[in-house]
Ligand SMILES: *[C@@H]1O[C@H](CO)[C@@H](O)[C@H](O)[C@H]1NC(C)=O
Protein backbone atom coordinates (compact mmCIF):
# COMPACT_ATOMS: atom_id res chain seq x y z
CA UNK A 1 0.00 0.00 0.00
CA UNK A 2 2.70 2.38 1.04
CA UNK A 3 4.65 1.42 -2.02
CA UNK A 4 1.86 2.34 -4.40
CA UNK A 5 1.29 5.61 -2.68
CA UNK A 6 4.91 6.56 -3.03
CA UNK A 7 4.90 5.85 -6.70
CA UNK A 8 1.84 7.90 -7.35
CA UNK A 9 3.23 10.86 -5.45
CA UNK A 10 6.38 11.00 -7.55
CA UNK A 11 5.59 12.37 -10.94
CA UNK A 12 7.80 9.92 -12.75
CA UNK A 13 7.20 10.27 -16.48
CA UNK A 14 5.95 6.74 -16.64
CA UNK A 15 4.75 4.19 -14.18
CA UNK A 16 7.19 1.62 -12.97
CA UNK A 17 5.29 -1.15 -11.35
CA UNK A 18 7.02 -3.06 -8.68
CA UNK A 19 4.92 -6.15 -8.56
CA UNK A 20 5.67 -7.42 -5.11
CA UNK A 21 3.65 -10.58 -5.54
CA UNK A 22 5.29 -11.80 -8.69
CA UNK A 23 8.80 -10.99 -7.57
CA UNK A 24 8.41 -12.88 -4.34
CA UNK A 25 6.69 -15.76 -6.05
CA UNK A 26 9.14 -16.09 -8.90
CA UNK A 27 11.39 -19.04 -9.51
CA UNK A 28 14.21 -17.19 -7.79
CA UNK A 29 13.23 -19.04 -4.69
CA UNK A 30 14.38 -16.39 -2.33
CA UNK A 31 12.87 -13.95 0.07
CA UNK A 32 12.72 -10.83 -1.99
CA UNK A 33 13.76 -7.78 -0.04
CA UNK A 34 10.89 -6.06 -1.80
CA UNK A 35 8.91 -7.52 1.06
CA UNK A 36 10.54 -4.95 3.28
CA UNK A 37 8.46 -2.39 1.51
CA UNK A 38 9.28 0.55 3.67
CA UNK A 39 13.00 0.87 3.09
CA UNK A 40 12.77 -0.19 -0.55
CA UNK A 41 10.05 2.36 -1.12
CA UNK A 42 12.12 5.09 0.40
CA UNK A 43 15.15 4.13 -1.66
CA UNK A 44 13.11 3.89 -4.84
CA UNK A 45 11.66 7.32 -4.24
CA UNK A 46 15.15 8.66 -3.81
CA UNK A 47 16.43 6.88 -6.92
CA UNK A 48 13.53 8.15 -8.99
CA UNK A 49 14.14 11.64 -7.78
CA UNK A 50 17.79 11.37 -8.80
CA UNK A 51 16.92 10.01 -12.22
CA UNK A 52 14.38 12.72 -12.76
CA UNK A 53 16.86 15.38 -11.78
CA UNK A 54 19.92 14.05 -13.54
CA UNK A 55 23.04 16.13 -13.27
CA UNK A 56 22.41 16.77 -9.61
CA UNK A 57 19.94 19.55 -10.13
CA UNK A 58 22.31 21.51 -12.34
CA UNK A 59 21.16 22.95 -15.61
CA UNK A 60 22.88 21.60 -18.66
CA UNK A 61 23.31 23.50 -21.88
CA UNK A 62 24.74 21.89 -24.98
CA UNK A 63 26.40 24.27 -27.37
CA UNK A 64 26.03 23.69 -31.09
CA UNK A 65 28.46 24.08 -32.66
CA UNK A 66 30.72 23.37 -29.69
CA UNK A 67 33.53 25.76 -28.86
CA UNK A 68 36.40 23.52 -27.81
CA UNK A 69 39.02 26.25 -27.44
CA UNK A 70 40.84 25.94 -24.14
CA UNK A 71 42.38 23.30 -21.90
CA UNK A 72 40.46 20.15 -20.96
CA UNK A 73 41.62 17.53 -18.48
CA UNK A 74 40.62 14.20 -16.94
CA UNK A 75 38.84 14.37 -13.61
CA UNK A 76 39.84 10.84 -12.61
CA UNK A 77 42.12 7.99 -13.55
CA UNK A 78 40.52 6.65 -16.73
CA UNK A 79 40.39 3.02 -17.78
CA UNK A 80 40.46 2.19 -21.48
CA UNK A 81 39.88 -1.21 -23.06
CA UNK A 82 43.01 -3.30 -22.76
CA UNK A 83 43.11 -2.24 -19.97
CA UNK A 84 45.04 1.02 -20.14
CA UNK A 85 45.11 3.46 -17.24
CA UNK A 86 45.56 7.04 -18.25
CA UNK A 87 44.89 10.73 -17.72
CA UNK A 88 44.47 13.27 -20.52
CA UNK A 89 45.24 16.95 -20.83
CA UNK A 90 44.16 18.40 -24.18
CA UNK A 91 44.57 21.96 -25.35
CA UNK A 92 42.73 23.33 -28.38
CA UNK A 93 43.65 26.69 -29.93
CA UNK A 94 41.65 29.27 -31.90
CA UNK A 95 43.63 28.47 -35.03
CA UNK A 96 42.39 24.82 -34.98
CA UNK A 97 45.68 23.37 -33.82
CA UNK A 98 45.80 21.20 -30.72
CA UNK A 99 48.32 19.79 -28.25
CA UNK A 100 47.07 16.63 -26.57
CA UNK A 101 48.92 14.98 -23.71
CA UNK A 102 48.14 11.40 -22.77
CA UNK A 103 49.76 10.07 -19.60
CA UNK A 104 49.83 6.31 -19.14
CA UNK A 105 50.25 4.47 -15.83
CA UNK A 106 51.04 1.08 -14.42
CA UNK A 107 48.24 1.10 -11.84
CA UNK A 108 44.51 1.75 -11.67
CA UNK A 109 44.87 4.86 -9.51
CA UNK A 110 47.29 6.55 -11.93
CA UNK A 111 50.04 6.97 -9.35
CA UNK A 112 52.96 5.43 -11.30
CA UNK A 113 53.50 6.96 -14.76
CA UNK A 114 55.03 4.64 -17.36
CA UNK A 115 55.07 6.70 -20.55
CA UNK A 116 53.44 9.78 -22.07
CA UNK A 117 52.46 10.92 -25.52
CA UNK A 118 52.33 14.43 -26.91
CA UNK A 119 50.06 14.58 -29.94
CA UNK A 120 49.93 17.65 -32.17
CA UNK A 121 47.65 18.29 -35.08
CA UNK A 122 44.64 20.19 -36.31
CA UNK A 123 40.95 19.63 -35.73
CA UNK A 124 38.01 21.18 -37.56
CA UNK A 125 34.53 21.07 -36.11
CA UNK A 126 31.99 20.03 -38.76
CA UNK A 127 28.25 19.45 -38.75
CA UNK A 128 25.88 18.03 -36.18
CA UNK A 129 26.03 14.25 -36.07
CA UNK A 130 22.81 12.57 -37.09
CA UNK A 131 23.96 9.22 -35.79
CA UNK A 132 24.53 10.50 -32.26
CA UNK A 133 21.97 13.20 -31.62
CA UNK A 134 23.47 16.05 -29.63
CA UNK A 135 26.97 15.25 -30.87
CA UNK A 136 29.05 17.11 -33.45
CA UNK A 137 31.35 15.57 -36.02
CA UNK A 138 34.88 16.81 -36.55
CA UNK A 139 37.87 16.09 -38.78
CA UNK A 140 41.41 15.91 -37.55
CA UNK A 141 44.89 15.61 -38.90
CA UNK A 142 47.97 14.54 -36.96
CA UNK A 143 51.24 16.39 -37.36
CA UNK A 144 53.34 14.82 -34.70
CA UNK A 145 53.28 12.16 -31.99
CA UNK A 146 56.06 12.20 -29.40
CA UNK A 147 56.78 9.35 -26.98
CA UNK A 148 58.51 9.83 -23.65
CA UNK A 149 59.16 6.89 -21.29
CA UNK A 150 59.40 7.59 -17.57
CA UNK A 151 60.82 4.27 -16.39
CA UNK A 152 63.36 1.85 -17.83
CA UNK A 153 60.78 -0.91 -17.51
CA UNK A 154 58.36 0.97 -19.78
CA UNK A 155 61.19 1.78 -22.20
CA UNK A 156 62.16 -1.92 -22.42
CA UNK A 157 58.58 -2.96 -22.94
CA UNK A 158 57.93 -0.41 -25.69
CA UNK A 159 61.32 -1.09 -27.33
CA UNK A 160 60.32 -4.71 -27.79
CA UNK A 161 56.97 -3.75 -29.31
CA UNK A 162 58.43 -1.11 -31.59
CA UNK A 163 61.22 -3.42 -32.74
CA UNK A 164 58.77 -6.17 -33.57
CA UNK A 165 56.04 -4.11 -35.24
CA UNK A 166 57.84 -1.05 -36.53
CA UNK A 167 61.37 -2.21 -37.26
CA UNK A 168 62.87 0.23 -34.78
CA UNK A 169 66.57 -0.59 -34.54
CA UNK A 170 67.76 1.32 -31.49
CA UNK A 171 66.39 0.65 -28.03
CA UNK A 172 64.07 3.27 -26.58
CA UNK A 173 65.74 4.98 -23.63
CA UNK A 174 63.88 6.42 -20.67
CA UNK A 175 63.74 10.20 -20.28
CA UNK A 176 64.22 10.83 -24.00
CA UNK A 177 61.56 11.76 -26.50
CA UNK A 178 60.93 9.86 -29.73
CA UNK A 179 58.95 10.77 -32.82
CA UNK A 180 56.41 8.05 -33.50
CA UNK A 181 54.69 9.84 -36.33
CA UNK A 182 56.20 11.89 -39.08
CA UNK A 183 53.72 13.80 -41.19
CA UNK A 184 56.36 14.59 -43.84
CA UNK A 185 57.61 11.04 -44.46
CA UNK A 186 54.38 9.27 -43.52
CA UNK A 187 56.25 7.09 -41.02
CA UNK A 188 53.79 5.78 -38.42
CA UNK A 189 55.05 3.84 -35.44
CA UNK A 190 52.02 4.39 -33.23
CA UNK A 191 50.43 1.04 -34.08
CA UNK A 192 52.24 -1.07 -31.45
CA UNK A 193 50.97 1.32 -28.77
CA UNK A 194 47.34 0.88 -29.77
CA UNK A 195 47.33 4.61 -30.37
CA UNK A 196 44.51 6.42 -32.15
CA UNK A 197 42.96 9.88 -32.06
CA UNK A 198 39.68 8.76 -33.65
CA UNK A 199 38.06 10.16 -30.49
CA UNK A 200 38.30 13.60 -32.14
CA UNK A 201 35.70 12.59 -34.75
CA UNK A 202 32.84 13.08 -32.27
CA UNK A 203 32.53 16.01 -29.86
CA UNK A 204 30.05 17.41 -27.39
CA UNK A 205 30.46 20.34 -25.01
CA UNK A 206 28.16 20.59 -21.99
CA UNK A 207 27.94 23.58 -19.70
CA UNK A 208 26.62 22.75 -16.23
CA UNK A 209 25.52 25.47 -13.86
CA UNK A 210 23.26 25.95 -10.92
CA UNK A 211 20.39 28.32 -11.25
CA UNK A 212 21.37 31.81 -10.13
CA UNK A 213 24.93 30.83 -9.37
CA UNK A 214 27.18 31.62 -12.32
CA UNK A 215 30.26 30.82 -10.25
CA UNK A 216 29.33 27.17 -10.06
CA UNK A 217 29.64 26.74 -13.80
CA UNK A 218 31.62 23.79 -15.14
CA UNK A 219 32.21 22.88 -18.75
CA UNK A 220 32.73 19.35 -19.99
CA UNK A 221 34.10 18.07 -23.26
CA UNK A 222 32.95 14.64 -24.33
CA UNK A 223 35.04 12.96 -27.02
CA UNK A 224 34.24 9.83 -29.01
CA UNK A 225 34.55 6.34 -27.58
CA UNK A 226 37.28 3.82 -28.37
CA UNK A 227 36.56 0.42 -29.87
CA UNK A 228 36.69 -2.27 -27.19
CA UNK A 229 38.78 -4.37 -29.59
CA UNK A 230 42.14 -2.55 -29.52
CA UNK A 231 43.05 -3.77 -33.02
CA UNK A 232 40.03 -1.92 -34.44
CA UNK A 233 40.75 1.41 -32.76
CA UNK A 234 42.38 3.07 -35.73
CA UNK A 235 39.38 2.60 -37.99
CA UNK A 236 36.62 2.99 -35.41
CA UNK A 237 34.05 5.69 -35.94
CA UNK A 238 32.90 6.74 -32.46
CA UNK A 239 29.33 5.89 -31.57
CA UNK A 240 29.30 7.01 -27.94
CA UNK A 241 31.56 8.96 -25.59
CA UNK A 242 34.46 8.53 -23.22
CA UNK A 243 34.30 9.99 -19.70
CA UNK A 244 34.08 13.80 -19.98
CA UNK A 245 37.10 16.07 -19.75
CA UNK A 246 36.69 19.15 -17.56
CA UNK A 247 37.46 22.67 -18.68
CA UNK A 248 40.23 24.03 -16.54
CA UNK A 249 39.22 27.63 -17.07
CA UNK A 250 35.71 27.02 -15.81
CA UNK A 251 36.64 24.92 -12.84
CA UNK A 252 35.98 27.85 -10.52
CA UNK A 253 34.96 25.84 -7.50
CA UNK A 254 38.28 23.97 -7.36
CA UNK A 255 36.40 20.89 -6.28
CA UNK A 256 38.28 18.84 -8.83
CA UNK A 257 41.70 18.40 -7.28
CA UNK A 258 42.65 15.75 -9.82
CA UNK A 259 41.90 18.21 -12.65
CA UNK A 260 44.35 20.67 -11.13
CA UNK A 261 47.05 18.02 -10.83
CA UNK A 262 46.53 16.75 -14.39
CA UNK A 263 46.48 20.25 -15.84
CA UNK A 264 50.02 20.88 -14.57
CA UNK A 265 51.48 17.76 -16.21
CA UNK A 266 53.87 17.91 -19.16
CA UNK A 267 55.49 15.34 -21.44
CA UNK A 268 58.55 15.16 -19.20
CA UNK A 269 56.71 15.72 -15.90
CA UNK A 270 53.60 13.53 -15.91
CA UNK A 271 51.02 14.05 -13.17
CA UNK A 272 50.93 11.42 -10.41
CA UNK A 273 47.56 11.15 -8.74
CA UNK A 274 47.37 10.71 -4.95
CA UNK A 275 47.55 7.03 -3.95
CA UNK A 276 44.35 5.48 -2.63
CA UNK A 277 43.15 2.08 -1.54
CA UNK A 278 40.78 0.12 -3.76
CA UNK A 279 37.20 0.48 -2.52
CA UNK A 280 35.89 -3.05 -1.86
CA UNK A 281 33.09 -3.98 -4.25
CA UNK A 282 29.91 -4.31 -2.22
CA UNK A 283 27.00 -3.96 -4.58
CA UNK A 284 24.02 -4.33 -2.25
CA UNK A 285 21.64 -1.42 -2.54
CA UNK A 286 20.23 0.91 -5.17
CA UNK A 287 22.29 2.54 -7.91
CA UNK A 288 21.31 5.03 -10.60
CA UNK A 289 22.83 6.74 -13.61
CA UNK A 290 24.36 10.16 -13.09
CA UNK A 291 23.71 11.39 -16.59
CA UNK A 292 21.79 10.55 -19.70
CA UNK A 293 23.99 7.77 -21.08
CA UNK A 294 24.71 7.09 -24.72
CA UNK A 295 25.07 3.54 -25.95
CA UNK A 296 26.68 2.71 -29.27
CA UNK A 297 23.89 2.56 -31.79
CA UNK A 298 21.90 5.71 -31.00
CA UNK A 299 20.44 4.65 -27.71
CA UNK A 300 20.02 7.04 -24.83
CA UNK A 301 19.22 5.59 -21.48
CA UNK A 302 19.28 5.77 -17.73
CA UNK A 303 19.81 2.75 -15.53
CA UNK A 304 18.67 1.84 -12.06
CA UNK A 305 20.04 -1.33 -10.44
CA UNK A 306 18.87 -2.95 -7.26
CA UNK A 307 21.11 -5.56 -5.68
CA UNK A 308 19.15 -7.31 -3.02
CA UNK A 309 20.41 -7.95 0.44
CA UNK A 310 20.34 -11.70 -0.04
CA UNK A 311 23.54 -11.26 -2.06
CA UNK A 312 22.39 -13.11 -5.18
CA UNK A 313 19.26 -11.56 -6.71
CA UNK A 314 19.09 -8.30 -8.61
CA UNK A 315 16.80 -6.13 -10.69
CA UNK A 316 17.56 -3.59 -13.36
CA UNK A 317 15.38 -0.83 -14.77
CA UNK A 318 16.45 0.50 -18.14
CA UNK A 319 14.69 3.63 -19.32
CA UNK A 320 15.34 4.32 -22.98
CA UNK A 321 14.94 7.68 -24.68
CA UNK A 322 15.17 9.12 -28.16
CA UNK A 323 16.90 12.37 -27.13
CA UNK A 324 20.32 13.15 -25.64
CA UNK A 325 19.00 14.63 -22.40
CA UNK A 326 16.67 11.71 -21.66
CA UNK A 327 13.35 13.51 -21.82
CA UNK A 328 11.48 11.62 -24.56
CA UNK A 329 10.96 8.04 -23.40
CA UNK A 330 10.74 5.24 -26.00
CA UNK A 331 10.49 2.15 -23.82
CA UNK A 332 11.59 0.73 -20.52
CA UNK A 333 12.73 -2.70 -19.50
CA UNK A 334 12.63 -4.30 -16.08
CA UNK A 335 15.00 -7.23 -15.76
CA UNK A 336 15.05 -9.64 -12.86
CA UNK A 337 17.61 -12.32 -12.19
CA UNK A 338 20.48 -13.53 -10.09
CA UNK A 339 24.19 -12.88 -9.89
CA UNK A 340 27.32 -14.12 -8.22
CA UNK A 341 30.37 -12.17 -7.21
CA UNK A 342 33.67 -13.72 -8.29
CA UNK A 343 37.35 -13.05 -7.80
CA UNK A 344 39.30 -9.85 -8.22
CA UNK A 345 40.19 -9.65 -11.90
CA UNK A 346 43.66 -10.91 -12.80
CA UNK A 347 43.56 -8.86 -16.01
CA UNK A 348 42.10 -5.53 -14.88
CA UNK A 349 43.70 -4.13 -11.75
CA UNK A 350 41.02 -2.91 -9.36
CA UNK A 351 38.21 -4.84 -11.06
CA UNK A 352 36.11 -7.68 -9.69
CA UNK A 353 34.45 -10.38 -11.77
CA UNK A 354 30.73 -11.11 -11.67
CA UNK A 355 28.31 -13.36 -13.50
CA UNK A 356 24.78 -12.15 -14.17
CA UNK A 357 21.71 -14.00 -15.37
CA UNK A 358 18.41 -12.48 -16.43
CA UNK A 359 15.51 -14.84 -15.87
CA UNK A 360 12.57 -12.51 -16.15
CA UNK A 361 11.93 -9.44 -18.30
CA UNK A 362 9.13 -6.93 -18.52
CA UNK A 363 8.85 -4.36 -21.27
CA UNK A 364 6.82 -1.15 -21.44
CA UNK A 365 6.55 0.68 -24.78
CA UNK A 366 6.45 4.40 -24.15
CA UNK A 367 6.06 5.88 -27.61
CA UNK A 368 3.98 4.99 -30.64
CA UNK A 369 6.91 3.86 -32.76
CA UNK A 370 8.02 1.25 -30.24
CA UNK A 371 4.44 0.16 -29.61
CA UNK A 372 3.85 -0.53 -33.30
CA UNK A 373 7.24 -2.18 -33.69
CA UNK A 374 6.32 -4.60 -30.93
CA UNK A 375 2.93 -5.26 -32.51
CA UNK A 376 4.40 -5.90 -35.97
CA UNK A 377 6.31 -8.90 -34.66
CA UNK A 378 4.00 -11.83 -34.99
CA UNK A 379 3.81 -15.21 -33.29
CA UNK A 380 4.96 -16.02 -29.83
CA UNK A 381 8.09 -13.99 -30.12
CA UNK A 382 7.35 -11.07 -27.86
CA UNK A 383 4.58 -11.23 -25.33
CA UNK A 384 1.01 -11.70 -26.54
CA UNK A 385 0.77 -11.15 -30.28
CA UNK A 386 -0.56 -7.75 -31.28
CA UNK A 387 -1.47 -6.85 -27.73
CA UNK A 388 1.04 -4.10 -27.01
CA UNK A 389 -0.43 -0.83 -25.85
CA UNK A 390 1.31 2.45 -25.20
CA UNK A 391 2.42 2.69 -21.57
CA UNK A 392 1.24 -0.81 -20.65
CA UNK A 393 3.85 -3.20 -19.30
CA UNK A 394 4.04 -6.82 -20.42
CA UNK A 395 5.99 -9.71 -19.04
CA UNK A 396 7.91 -11.27 -21.93
CA UNK A 397 9.25 -14.15 -19.82
CA UNK A 398 6.61 -16.62 -21.11
CA UNK A 399 7.83 -16.05 -24.70
CA UNK A 400 11.45 -16.50 -23.56
CA UNK A 401 12.16 -12.85 -24.23
CA UNK A 402 11.31 -10.55 -27.07
CA UNK A 403 12.61 -11.13 -30.59
CA UNK A 404 11.84 -7.57 -31.66
CA UNK A 405 14.19 -6.26 -29.00
CA UNK A 406 16.75 -9.01 -29.41
CA UNK A 407 16.09 -10.38 -25.93
CA UNK A 408 16.51 -14.12 -25.28
CA UNK A 409 15.84 -15.53 -21.84
CA UNK A 410 17.49 -16.78 -19.77
CA UNK A 411 20.51 -14.71 -20.60
CA UNK A 412 23.91 -14.81 -18.89
CA UNK A 413 26.65 -12.19 -18.98
CA UNK A 414 30.18 -12.08 -17.62
CA UNK A 415 30.75 -8.76 -15.94
CA UNK A 416 33.51 -6.60 -14.50
CA UNK A 417 32.74 -4.24 -11.61
CA UNK A 418 34.68 -1.69 -9.66
CA UNK A 419 33.81 0.78 -6.98
CA UNK A 420 35.05 4.24 -6.12
CA UNK A 421 34.18 7.23 -4.01
CA UNK A 422 33.56 10.59 -5.66
CA UNK A 423 34.71 14.00 -4.42
CA UNK A 424 31.60 14.17 -2.20
CA UNK A 425 32.30 10.79 -0.59
CA UNK A 426 29.43 9.09 -2.41
CA UNK A 427 29.92 5.52 -3.57
CA UNK A 428 30.14 5.00 -7.32
CA UNK A 429 29.63 1.68 -9.10
CA UNK A 430 31.15 0.93 -12.50
CA UNK A 431 30.28 -2.06 -14.61
CA UNK A 432 31.90 -3.33 -17.79
CA UNK A 433 31.91 -1.59 -21.14
CA UNK A 434 29.76 -3.46 -23.70
CA UNK A 435 31.69 -4.91 -26.66
CA UNK A 436 31.56 -2.25 -29.39
CA UNK A 437 30.54 -4.80 -32.01
CA UNK A 438 27.19 -5.19 -30.27
CA UNK A 439 27.80 -8.74 -29.10
CA UNK A 440 27.06 -9.80 -25.59
CA UNK A 441 29.76 -10.81 -23.08
CA UNK A 442 28.15 -14.23 -22.76
CA UNK A 443 31.46 -16.07 -22.39
CA UNK A 444 34.22 -15.42 -19.85
CA UNK A 445 36.77 -14.40 -22.49
CA UNK A 446 34.43 -11.63 -23.68
CA UNK A 447 34.41 -9.99 -20.28
CA UNK A 448 35.06 -6.24 -20.46
CA UNK A 449 38.41 -4.65 -19.61
CA UNK A 450 37.03 -1.12 -19.22
CA UNK A 451 33.90 0.45 -17.80
CA UNK A 452 30.66 2.27 -18.57
CA UNK A 453 29.76 5.59 -16.94
CA UNK A 454 29.40 5.19 -13.20
CA UNK A 455 26.21 4.74 -11.24
CA UNK A 456 25.83 6.48 -7.92
CA UNK A 457 24.34 4.92 -4.84
CA UNK A 458 21.00 6.45 -4.04
CA UNK A 459 20.19 6.94 -0.46
CA UNK A 460 18.08 9.60 1.23
CA UNK A 461 19.57 13.07 1.11
CA UNK A 462 21.83 12.30 -1.82
CA UNK A 463 20.31 14.50 -4.43
CA UNK A 464 22.31 17.65 -4.09
CA UNK A 465 20.07 20.19 -2.42
CA UNK A 466 16.70 21.59 -3.25
CA UNK A 467 17.48 22.82 -6.72
CA UNK A 468 14.80 21.63 -9.04
CA UNK A 469 17.09 21.82 -12.00
CA UNK A 470 15.98 21.39 -15.55
CA UNK A 471 18.12 19.55 -18.02
CA UNK A 472 17.97 21.52 -21.21
CA UNK A 473 19.14 21.19 -24.76
CA UNK A 474 17.74 24.54 -25.80
CA UNK A 475 20.97 25.56 -27.52
CA UNK A 476 20.94 22.34 -29.42
CA UNK A 477 17.44 23.06 -30.63
CA UNK A 478 18.16 26.63 -31.58
CA UNK A 479 21.23 25.58 -33.49
CA UNK A 480 19.49 22.68 -35.19
CA UNK A 481 17.20 24.69 -37.44
CA UNK A 482 15.31 22.91 -40.18
CA UNK A 483 18.14 20.55 -40.93
CA UNK A 484 17.45 19.34 -37.43
CA UNK A 485 13.84 18.47 -38.28
CA UNK A 486 14.96 16.52 -41.27
CA UNK A 487 17.63 14.57 -39.47
CA UNK A 488 15.14 13.84 -36.70
CA UNK A 489 12.95 12.01 -39.13
CA UNK A 490 15.85 10.11 -40.54
CA UNK A 491 16.93 9.34 -37.04
CA UNK A 492 13.58 7.84 -36.27
CA UNK A 493 13.54 5.62 -39.32
CA UNK A 494 17.08 4.54 -38.64
CA UNK A 495 16.16 3.77 -35.07
CA UNK A 496 13.32 1.52 -36.19
CA UNK A 497 15.50 -0.36 -38.60
CA UNK A 498 18.45 -0.88 -36.36
CA UNK A 499 16.74 -1.58 -33.07
CA UNK A 500 16.33 -5.30 -33.35
CA UNK A 501 20.06 -5.57 -33.90
CA UNK A 502 21.28 -3.52 -31.03
CA UNK A 503 18.85 -3.55 -28.21
CA UNK A 504 19.79 -6.33 -25.93
CA UNK A 505 22.46 -4.64 -23.97
CA UNK A 506 21.55 -5.39 -20.46
CA UNK A 507 23.73 -4.03 -17.67
C1 LIG B 1 35.54 30.02 -27.45
O1 LIG B 1 36.03 29.91 -26.12
C2 LIG B 1 37.20 30.68 -25.86
C3 LIG B 1 37.72 30.30 -24.48
O2 LIG B 1 36.69 30.09 -23.58
C4 LIG B 1 36.88 32.14 -26.01
O3 LIG B 1 38.02 32.92 -25.76
C5 LIG B 1 36.40 32.38 -27.45
O4 LIG B 1 36.00 33.72 -27.61
C6 LIG B 1 35.22 31.46 -27.78
N1 LIG B 1 34.94 31.58 -29.19
C7 LIG B 1 33.71 31.76 -29.66
C8 LIG B 1 33.57 31.83 -31.13
O5 LIG B 1 32.75 31.88 -28.94
Ligand SMILES: *[C@@H]1O[C@H](CO)[C@@H](O)[C@H](O)[C@H]1NC(C)=O
Nearest residue numbers: 092093094095096097098122
Ligand atom coordinates in the same frame (compact mmCIF):
# COMPACT_ATOMS: atom_id res chain seq x y z
C1 LIG C 1 48.22 28.31 -33.30
O1 LIG C 1 48.16 28.98 -32.07
C2 LIG C 1 49.11 28.54 -31.10
C3 LIG C 1 48.83 29.26 -29.80
O2 LIG C 1 48.47 30.57 -29.99
C4 LIG C 1 50.52 28.79 -31.61
O3 LIG C 1 51.46 28.34 -30.67
C5 LIG C 1 50.70 28.06 -32.93
O4 LIG C 1 51.96 28.35 -33.48
C6 LIG C 1 49.62 28.45 -33.93
N1 LIG C 1 49.74 27.57 -35.08
C7 LIG C 1 49.57 28.01 -36.32
C8 LIG C 1 49.75 27.00 -37.41
O5 LIG C 1 49.30 29.16 -36.57
Ligand SMILES: *[C@@H]1O[C@H](CO)[C@@H](O)[C@H](O)[C@H]1NC(C)=O
Nearest residue numbers: 228229435436437438439446
Ligand atom coordinates in the same frame (compact mmCIF):
# COMPACT_ATOMS: atom_id res chain seq x y z
C1 LIG D 1 32.67 -9.16 -30.97
O1 LIG D 1 33.56 -8.86 -29.92
C2 LIG D 1 33.80 -9.93 -29.03
C3 LIG D 1 34.60 -9.41 -27.86
O2 LIG D 1 35.63 -8.57 -28.29
C4 LIG D 1 34.50 -11.07 -29.78
O3 LIG D 1 34.77 -12.14 -28.91
C5 LIG D 1 33.58 -11.51 -30.90
O4 LIG D 1 34.21 -12.50 -31.68
C6 LIG D 1 33.18 -10.33 -31.80
N1 LIG D 1 32.14 -10.78 -32.70
C7 LIG D 1 32.14 -10.44 -33.98
C8 LIG D 1 30.99 -10.96 -34.79
O5 LIG D 1 33.01 -9.75 -34.48
